[in-house]
Amino acid sequence: MAGGSQITQGDTETRYEVFHTGCAARDVVDHITSRWGIWVLISLQSNDLRFFELRESIQGISEKMLAQSLRALVQDGLIWxxxxxxxxxxxxxxxxxxxxxxxxxxxxxxxxxxxxxxxREDQ
Structure with a gap:
């Protein structure tokens, strides 16, 4: 990680330095594993959904947090x-x-x- 580099070149593939705070891959992981990001991804697995349908499927999420999560996941290229x-x-x-x-x-x-x-409940 000399010079704070985010990406290192290997013989055949690019490797991200995910433990570096400026790493782009780390940002994507943070968005996916955020409080709501994972629920958005799971909710969209079976169907494409409109905003209000997502809000209804993820109980407890506010419109503001849903909008922020969606914006980040779109920017990361995970959702369209x-x-x-x-x-x-x-x-x-x-x-x-x-x-x-x-x-x-x-x-x-x-x-x-x-x-x-x-x-566990059956035991």
């Missing part, structure tokens, strides 16, 4: 945003290929946790 020119505008969100790639193991983690919690 489509605005229909209606009155009022209809905004739909969905996972990009990158978002599906990242969201899949998060969904599996969520499934494992809920399965284990269910089996």
């Amino acid at each position: 945003r489509k605005v229909e020119p209606t009155t009022p505008p209809q905004v739909t969100y969905g996972l990009t290929e990158f978002g599906r790639d990242v969201g899949e193991p998060l969904g599996e983690l969520f499934d494992r946790i809920t399965q284990r919690l269910g089996s």
Whole structure:
């Protein structure tokens, strides 16, 4: 990490220095693992959703926090945003290929946790 470099060049691939505070990959991980980011990604796994549908599916999230989370995840390239020119505008969100790639193991983690919690209650 000489000179505060974020990226190091290896023989065949680029490696990010995720423990460096200025690393772009670290910012993406922070957005994904934020209080609401993970729920947005899991909510979008099965369907593209409009803003109000996301707000309804993620109980406890405020409109402000949902908007901030969506903005960060769009900027990171994890989700896409489509605005229909209606009155009022209809905004739909969905996972990009990158978002599906990242969201899949998060969904599996969520499934494992809920399965284990269910089996613990049976004991």
